[in-house]
Amino acid sequence: MIVRIMGEGQVKLDDSHFPELNKLDDELLAEMESGDEAGFRRTLTALLNAVRTMGASLPDDSLEPSELILPAPDASLEEVREMLTDDGLIPN
Numbered sequence: 469m470i471v472r473i474m475g476e477g478q479v480k481l482d483d484s485h486f487p488e489l490n491k492l493d494d495e496l497l498a499e500m501e502s503g504d505e506a507g508f509r510r511t512l513t514a515l516l517n518a519v520r521t522m523g524a525s526l527p528d529d530s531l532e533p534s535e536l537i538l539p540a541p542d543a544s545l546e547e548v549r550e551m552l553t554d555d556g557l558i559p560n
Contacts, residue, residue: 471519472534479523493556510544516541
């Protein structure tokens with residue numbers, strides 16, 4: 469799957485990594501619902517770092533269609549809230 473991190477670029481990520489990413493996504497959703505800004509920031513950073521670590525960055529000149537778009541590392545809680553679906557950021 470091709471994942472775009474807003475403001476950074478695209479990463480090719482194997483589907484086998486999604487159970488771990490979904491755990492972080494669930495944590496992020498719970499922190500957003502409770503208004504835990506510090507937890508939200510920590511978990512968003514962990515989620516994006518996991519995508520970067522598990523995936524392979526695509527060249528900057530590559531324009532593959534992104535199947536999943538994640539927020540920028542400095543996105544606010546409100547900006548991320550606008551990106552959410554019923555499943556969170558990452559579909560289950």
